[in-house]
Amino acid sequence: MSTKVRTTKQVEAEHxxxxxxxxxxxxxxxxxxxxxxxxNEGYTIAKYEVVIRLKREPDQxxxxxxxxxxxxxxxxxxxxxxxxxxxxxLRLPDAQDARVKRLRLSPIGHTHAQRMLIVxxxxxxxxxxxxSKAQLLELSxxxxxxxxxxxxxx
Amino acid sequence: MSTKVRTTKQVEAEHxxxxxxxxxxxxxxxxxxxxxxxxNEGYTIAKYEVVIRLKREPDQxxxxxxxxxxxxxxxxxxxxxxxxxxxxxLRLPDAQDARVKRLRLSPIGHTHAQRMLIVxxxxxxxxxxxxSKAQLLELSxxxxxxxxxxxxxx
DNA sequence: TAAGATTGAACGCTCAATCTTT
DNA sequence: AAAGATTGAGCGTTCAATCTTA
Numbered sequence: 627m628s629t630k631v632r633t634t635k636q637v638e639a640e641h642x643x644x645x646x647x648x649x650x651x652x653x654x655x656x657x658x659x660x661x662x663x664x665x666n667e668g669y670t671i672a673k674y675e676v677v678i679r680l681k682r683e684p685d686q687x688x689x690x691x692x693x694x695x696x697x698x699x700x701x702x703x704x705x706x707x708x709x710x711x712x713x714x715x716l717r718l719p720d721a722q723d724a725r726v727k728r729l730r731l732s733p734i735g736h737t738h739a740q741r742m743l744i745v746x747x748x749x750x751x752x753x754x755x756x757x758s759k760a761q762l763l764e765l766s767x768x769x770x771x772x773x774x775x776x777x778x779x780x
Numbered sequence: 781m782s783t784k785v786r787t788t789k790q791v792e793a794e795h796x797x798x799x800x801x802x803x804x805x806x807x808x809x810x811x812x813x814x815x816x817x818x819x820n821e822g823y824t825i826a827k828y829e830v831v832i833r834l835k836r837e838p839d840q841x842x843x844x845x846x847x848x849x850x851x852x853x854x855x856x857x858x859x860x861x862x863x864x865x866x867x868x869x870l871r872l873p874d875a876q877d878a879r880v881k882r883l884r885l886s887p888i889g890h891t892h893a894q895r896m897l898i899v900x901x902x903x904x905x906x907x908x909x910x911x912s913k914a915q916l917l918e919l920s921x922x923x924x925x926x927x928x929x930x931x932x933x934x
Numbered sequence: 935t936a937a938g939a940t941t942g943a944a945c946g947c948t949c950a951a952t953c954t955t956t
Numbered sequence: 957a958a959a960g961a962t963t964g965a966g967c968g969t970t971c972a973a974t975c976t977t978a
Binding site for chain 1: 792804806808817900903934
């Protein structure tokens with residue numbers, strides 16, 4: 627059995643795995659709770675992601691938004707079509723590059739963004755309860771470093 | 781503007797939000813890297829999740845597996861049908877409860893699990909590079925606490 | 935040629951309904 | 957009734973191909 631002999635490397639990898647499994651569980655948990663609370667207000671996670679990100683950073687291209695959301699650009703394209711038809715999002719032509727569409731929230735979009743933020747804050751606040759500012763900063767740093775290493779992988 | 785006046789609470793929430801965004805980014809990053817490396821070997825993330833979890837904890841029910849994978853039980857049912865047809869997984873009757881199917885990897889399934897583990901270890905090792913055992917333990921604890929609070933939300 | 939965006943086909947997942955067993 | 961598992965409909969996402977502009 628593999629339980630008989632374990633190198634130091636394997637033991638360390640196990641700690642790393644456990645840590646990562648905890649992250650995955652927490653992520654999924656957050657996702658499902660957020661989805662549930664957003665659904666109460668008539669929103670979906672997909673729309674939430676787009677709207678929140680456009681509020682934080684307007685005038686993005688669709689590509690950039692797709693990258694941020696870790697979604698295929700085709701999916702973003704279709705989602706934005708709906709959001710545009712519903713009057714939440716504007717797809718403005720770029721002055722320099724005619725291929726590009728610059729994305730912005732409409733006033734209605736901003737109103738929805740505000741309501742989504744209330745839900746988001748409920749979840750974020752619950753997650754951070756009992757964590758110090760220092761802990762939160764360290765978590766950010768740790769995750770940024772992990773992201774960095776993942777990006778360079780292979 | 782909301783940037784003019786900020787309560788302490790809002791500032792703290794921002795640290796929490798930044799931390800969480802870093803976690804989300806890292807999770808997505810890991811997911812896509814893992815998907816890429818698994819695809820090189822002919823595997824999908826969905827199959828990987830099921831196989832790895834069955835290796836770690838055999839004789840689970842489909843419900844339990846679906847919960848662990850944060851997937852609808854119907855999806856798991858369909859996926860297991862494929863895995864059973866391919867000879868990776870056995871769905872054995874439960875002695876006490878005829879409704880239940882107990883899940884196990886076949887020898888072939890174990891072989892694939894081993895190959896998947898090699899990929900997993902590459903990713904996990906890269907992520908944990910430079911992190912101490914203490915850091916990994918703290919990360920696990922932090923995430924477990926956050927999970928706990930999320931579960932109690934609402 | 936390459937990059938941003940769109941389209942349509944295919945796939946996977948979810949939701950609701952159903953069947954079986956408890 | 958309630959719980960485990962399955963089925964089928966519907967939706968959302970991805971992948972590949974296409975169009976337009978650089």
